[in-house]
Amino acid sequence: MKLLFDLLPVILFFAMFKWGEANPDAAQQLASHYLSGLVAGGSVSLAQAPILLATSIAILATLFQIGIQLSRRKKVDTMLWVSLAIITVFGGATIYFNNESFIKWKPTVLYWCFAAALLVARFAMQRNLIRSMMGKQMTLPEPLWDKLNLAWVMFFLAMGVVNLFVAFNFTTATWVSFKLFGFMGLMIAFVIAQTMVLSKHMKDPG
Structure with missing residues (x-):
């Protein structure tokens, strides 16, 4: 169970990307609806929608991991905080620059x-x-x-x-x-x- 919890962002990243890859039109619509305001230029291309959705879900999943730990009053591992910082910076840049x-x-x-x-x-x-x-x-x-x-x-x-x-x-x-x-x-x-x-x-x- 702990392994699945630790791998949650990676698993969801993979699942969301594969869904977006299999459903490009739906992925573009979803990404445009939720992420267009965060993307420079305000436009999400069909090709980039899957990776942008996968990136955003990975950021949310990492926040969820930390939220669960804090809600249980457990110490959040330092490397989980580091992981959040890195995924936020690099994931945020991916979304903003659409790259x-x-x-x-x-x-x-x-x-x-x-x-x-x-x-x-x-x-x-x-x-x-x-x-x-x-x-x-x-x-x-x-x-x-x-x-x-x-x-x-x-x-x-x-x-x-x-x-x-x-x-x-x-x-x-x-x-x-x-x-x-x-x-x-x-x-x-x-x-x-x-x-x-x-x-x-x-x-x-x-």
């Missing part, structure tokens, strides 16, 4: 922010965030925690590069699908590989 290039940069900026957070926490604050998250599940020598932290940094940097490659070398429809399924697959593969390497260090739940 999908901005939203295509959003995953890369987010992944690179993750990488920067891990590096800054480790070297400026002397805190290993990966150890903070995973220390209850396994016991590792300090040098191995640092290597694991660096592995995640490199993974996020690579994910950012992959996003740019797909975004600007393939169609928008291909990028939207890869954004959900491709990145999820890469993340799962990385976690499985990491688990296999570190399995001997896992604590026995009993």
Whole structure:
């Protein structure tokens, strides 16, 4: 359930884009009705309507995630606030300039922010965030925690590069699908590989 909640903006982004792609006239009418006042020039083209609708729903979904957390009086994770800021800035630019290039940069900026957070926490604050998250599940020598932290940094940097490659070398429809399924697959593969390497260090739940 938590995974679905975390992926809600991405899932809704994908679903709205695919709906708009399959129903271009309806998508243009919907986008023109709700977004024309936010678009420079006030006109939403048939081709851009799906990505503009998908972007707007992703912004709303991220706001919804934070609203749910606040309504339950739970602490909102810092990276969720960062995600909201990034999707608002890049998504807002996409809508205003009627240009999908901005939203295509959003995953890369987010992944690179993750990488920067891990590096800054480790070297400026002397805190290993990966150890903070995973220390209850396994016991590792300090040098191995640092290597694991660096592995995640490199993974996020690579994910950012992959996003740019797909975004600007393939169609928008291909990028939207890869954004959900491709990145999820890469993340799962990385976690499985990491688990296999570190399995001997896992604590026995009993």
